[in-house]
Amino acid sequence: MNGKGQESGAGGDLTTDLSALDFAAVSPEExxxxxxxxxxxQLGExxxxxxxxxxxxxxxxxxxxQFRPEAAGDLTALIRWKITGESEEVYETAIAGGACEVTRGRSAGEPRTTLVMGDxxxxKLVSGNGNPVTMFMTRKLKVAGDVGLASGLTRYFDIPKA
Structure with missing residues (x-):
């Protein structure tokens, strides 16, 4: 035994291992x-x-x-992301004029679609490890507003493959 894993429950050292990671140096694929x-x-932990x-x-x-302006074309949309967990975090993705701007927090703008999901x-969704349709159908992903836009969001971004 290497001294790890002595805490009860799988992933006891997981948070320690990941907290040491320099996320800026980790590629999307990694x-x-x-x-x-x-x-x-474990993801929740x-x-x-x-x-x-x-x-x-x-x-x-x-x-x-990761934004693909050629796929977005002339799309103009504000997408609000609500990530639930120990607290609710809100980010917004504004797509307009072939550009994508991301801001933390809720703006005064009216989102075209709002996505609500747990951590x-x-x-899983942003790493290409989750199927958004399945997540929606099983109510793990809630969508308010333009469901059609939400269902096509993955084509506007280069989603990594594991």
């Missing part, structure tokens, strides 16, 4: 592999406190680079 290797319970803030900040921070579901 992030997708990390998420794929964790259970929903990871998403607490400062580590949750860092993970959400990094994921939303990369959306601009684990969010990580």
């Amino acid at each position: 992030f997708a592999r990390i998420v794929k290797g964790l259970s929903a319970r 990871v998403m607490h406190g400062n580590l949750r803030t860092r993970v959400l900040g990094e994921v939303f921070g990369r959306m601009r680079q 684990a579901e969010f990580l």
Whole structure:
């Protein structure tokens, strides 16, 4: 035994291991592999406190680079993301003029669609490890507003593959 895993429950050292990660240095593909290797319970365990803030900040921070303007064409839309868990975090993605801007918090703008999901579901969705239609049908992903826009969001971003 290497001294790890002495806490009861799987993933006892998981938060410690991931908190040491420099998320800025992790490629989207590597992030997708990390998420794929964790259970929903483990993903939930990871998403607490400062580590949750860092993970959400990094994921939303990369959306601009992952955006595919050629796929979005002349789309203009404000997408509000509500990530539930230990607290509700709100981010917004504004797509207009072939550009994507991401902001933390709720703006005064009226979103065309709002996506509400838990931490684990969010990580699975943005890492390409979750099927948005299945998540919607099983009520793990709630959509308010333009469901058609929500169902096509993945084509506007380069989603990593694990």
